Amino acid sequence: DIANPAAADGLQVWIDTRNTQNVHRATRFCHTFCFLPGSGQSDPAAGVQLPVARAREDAPLCDPENLLVAADVAKNGYRLEAWIPGDVLHGFDPESQPRLGFHFVVRDFELGLHGLSAGADFPYESDPSLWSVLKLNSE
Secondary structure, X not given: OOOOHHHOOEEEEEEEOOOOOOOOOOOOOEEEEEEEOOOEOOEOOEEEEEOOOOOOOOOOOOOHHHOEEXXXXXXXXXXXXXXXXXXXXXXXXXXXXXXXXXXXXXXEOOOEEEEOOOOOOOOOOOOHHHOEEEEOOOO
16 A cells, blocks of 8 residues: 555565664665555556654655556565666765665565564664665676
8 A cells, every 4th residue: 555655565675875784773875665566557566765764864755756666466476576776865876885785574464574684573674783785796
């Protein structure tokens, strides 16, 4: 449900363009995105950026039209693809900052939450020190 995307079935992604592993509150370089599969033509796949919970300072929110989302919905599940352009990530500069903080959660009402690392017992929604690190390769 796009009205409450953080509670809907779908994929949530957290990205920190400065990889601040030593702070426990998000900065203006931290982002939260929700991607929802929708249920068909009247309810298409969608993406939205939300403020990071308890952030010291919010990253600028992007226009949802800039997030590209596609989904194939079937009776037994869905396949979801999402594209986050670099220009919607505040502070994204892979040459000087080749490491990103990264976390994701797949939310499914039947199967529960499935995250990359930290589970529901940890405040991963607001604490970038709990996120994994992605190292970008310039080659």
